[in-house]
Amino acid sequence: MSLYAFSTNNTYSITNAQFNLSATVQGFLSLLQKYSKSLIWVKSIHAQIITNCVAIDQSLGTKLIRTYSDLSSLDDARSVFDQFSQPRTFLCNAMLSGYLRNERHRETLDLFRMMGSCNLEFDSYTFNYALKACMGLSDYEMGMEVIKSIVCKKMDKEKYLASLMINFLVKLRKIGDARRVFDMISERDVVCWNSMIGGYVQSGQFDEVFDMFFRMRDSGITPSPITMVSLIQACGRSGDMEIGKCVHGCVLEFGMGEDTFVLSALVDMYSNMGDIGYAHLVFETMPMRNLVSWNTMISGCIQNGLVHESFSLFRRLVTSGCGFDSGTIVSLIQGCALTADMESGKILHGCVIRRGFELNLIISTAIIDLYSKCGAIEQATFVFDRMKERNVITWTAMLVGLAQNGSAGDAMKLFHRMQAEGVVANSVTLVSLVHSCAYVGSPKEGRSTHAYLIRRGYTFDIVVTTALIDMYAKCGKINSAEFIQCIVCFV
Known part of the structure; x- marks a missing residue:
């Protein structure tokens, strides 16, 4: 009998007769x-599990925990x-997961601690869930406790945990x-090497990136596509074209010349x-392209001022049937902002609305920047006011737009509104505000902004101090301008 028979008098129920056949x-x-997608069905099955006195089975309990968790x-x-x-480790792991x-x-870490206090056995899955929870909370101290337990139980040799x-x-x-953890690991696989190389890329230690790569090769480990992408990113961020071309050669040598992931990184x-x-040569010779490849090439064209070429690529993307996403649109809007092409920008704005992207924070911020740079400050304000969610970048884009379009007074009002909503300004916001004070010739607002800058620790930021000197000079406060200049020179 099907579980569709649960339905009786417009409510779900399960008959005992139905389950007598499978009460094991x-x-x-x-x-x-089979029926894990519906919470009400799962609860009905759970009720029958209790009725049939098999609720004490831990494998069944594990399945119930996983099913309920999947349904949130x-x-x-x-x-x-x-x-x-007396839960066994696999049952605890199901709850942790x-x-x-x-x-x-x-809650994950609370349960992990409870397991420790009850002297329950930990396995690699337990540590995996606990360390990922520490990662989610950015909890360094608890994470180090978990790592010490892993080492103490000699599970650090498990490559995934390492x-x-x-x-x-x-x-x-x-x-x-x-690096100390890495050096402790006796048997390192490519995943361990990639983790360490990727870490050095993120921290900007590019010499260490290549040192680790050479050590990896000396250890007899074959690089993976992730390894090569890390090296490519290191070259891109360091601006070293010569090494970048050498890495490109290595990509071909390791047989990754048709890997879309790696080739997109090269673009x-x-x-x-x-x-x-x-970049265009690599893109055009790719045997297969995905949306990431197209977006990377479009973004690259805009980054290098080739806005017309980016739109040509966009037309090719659409006709290829690959589709596009919010990332594609953001790049094109940025291109329109660079050339102050308001007509194309409006078309893209219409596309955003039709596609339902208008709630996307990044896209809305890009549209505000576009209209501001095209001098259409009313349209920018309209988009800003309709946004349900804003971050400091959105506020800054609107404030910069107002300041650049001669609405310095409105820019200062917006800053006060931003403070009232508890948004912490960044250096770009504050420089724009200082320029607004200079534009309206308001030394009172300028001093207030200067005091805010001191409280926020921006006193010795060269861009901010230059803006302050300019503001005081334009407000006729030459002594204040000279005083700040003397402080900067002294430092």
Whole structure:
């Protein structure tokens, strides 16, 4: 009989007769697997599990916890877990995994601590979930406790845990600690090497990136596409074209000349270094392209001032049937802003509305910047006021737009509104505000802004201090301008 028979008098129910045929653990496991997408059905099955006195089976309890967790019903999952007075490790892991998948990081760590206090056995999955929860909370101290436990139980030789420990420390910018963990690992696979190389890329230590790569090759480890992408990113960020071309040669030597992921990274590298011709050559010779490849090439053209070429690529993208996403639109809007092409910008704005992208924070911010640079400050304000969510970049884009279009008074009002909403300004916001004070010739507002800058620790920022000197000079406060200049020269 089908579980469709649950429905009686417009409510879901399960008859005992139906389950008499399968009132075994395996039968219930099969039913949970088959009807795992509906919470009400799962609860009905759970009720029958209790009725048939098989709720004490931990494998069945594990399946229930996982099913409830998949449905984001964590209270029900925890209720199942709490019924077991002596839970085994796999049952605890199911609950830990459920919390983690639902981003309940604190509850994950609370349960991990409870397992420790009850002397329950930890395995590699337990440590995996606990360390990922620490990563989610950026909790360095607890993460180090987990790492110490991993080392103490001699599980640091498990390659997945080893790379996870490195990734955790890299994310928290503890690159020295990450290197010490890496050096402790006796058997390193390509994932461990990639984690460490990627960490050095993120921290900007490009010499270490290549040193690790050469050590990796000396150890007999074959690089993966992720390895090569890390090297390519290091070249792009350091601006070293010569090494970048050497890495390109290595890509071909390692047989990755048709890997879309790696080739897209090469397009990005050449674009960032201003060699758009080479970027285009790599792009055109790619055997297969995905949306990331197209977006990278479009963004590269705009970055190098080739706005017309970016729109040609966009037309090719649309006709290729690959589709486009919010990233594509943002790049094109930025291109329109560079050339003050308001007509094309309006067409893209219409596309954004039709596609339902108007709630996208990044796109809305780009549209505000576009209209501001085209002198259409009313349209920019209209878009800004309709936004349900704003971040400091959005506020800054609007404030800069007002300041650049001669609405300095409105810019200062917007800044006060920004403060009232508890948004912390960044250096770009503050420089624009200082320029606004200079534009309206308001030394009172200028001093107030200067005091805010001192409180926020921007006193010795060269861009900010230059703007302050200009503001005081334009407001007729030459002595104040000279005083700031003397301080800067002294420092």
